[in-house]
Amino acid sequence: NGAYSRTNDDIHNSIELDPLTLAFLDTPHMQRLRGLNQLGLSNYVYIPATHTRFEHSLGVAHLAQTLCSNLRRRQPKLNITAK
Numbered sequence: 105n106g107a108y109s110r111t112n113d114d115i116h117n118s119i120e121l122d123p124l125t126l127a128f129l130d131t132p133h134m135q136r137l138r139g140l141n142q143l144g145l146s147n148y149v150y151i152p153a154t155h156t157r158f159e160h161s162l163g164v165a166h167l168a169q170t171l172c173s174n175l176r177r178r179q180p181k182l183n184i185t186a187k
Contacts, residue, residue, distance in 0.1 A: 107123065108120055108121065108122055108123065109121045109126055113163060113166070115163060116166050116167075119162060119163075119165075119166040120169075121162075121165065125165050129158075129161070129165070134158065134161065135158070137156060137158035137160075138156055138158040139156070140156060140157040140158075141155070142157050142159070
């Protein structure tokens, strides 16, 4: 539908996700990552250490969007488009 969405993240605060990223995150392959722990067994030692591969992927998507936006803005000769 072309709508952007926002989600909260402990590290990056509020993350805005574009429609393409949302569609990718809604795939069964990405949803499977919700059940995989990014930190291994550390939550047995430090109980609040809960961080899934899906949450990690949200942060990575945010950083990739930020990188592309900054490159597009700071390096116009590269002709990077929003697409």
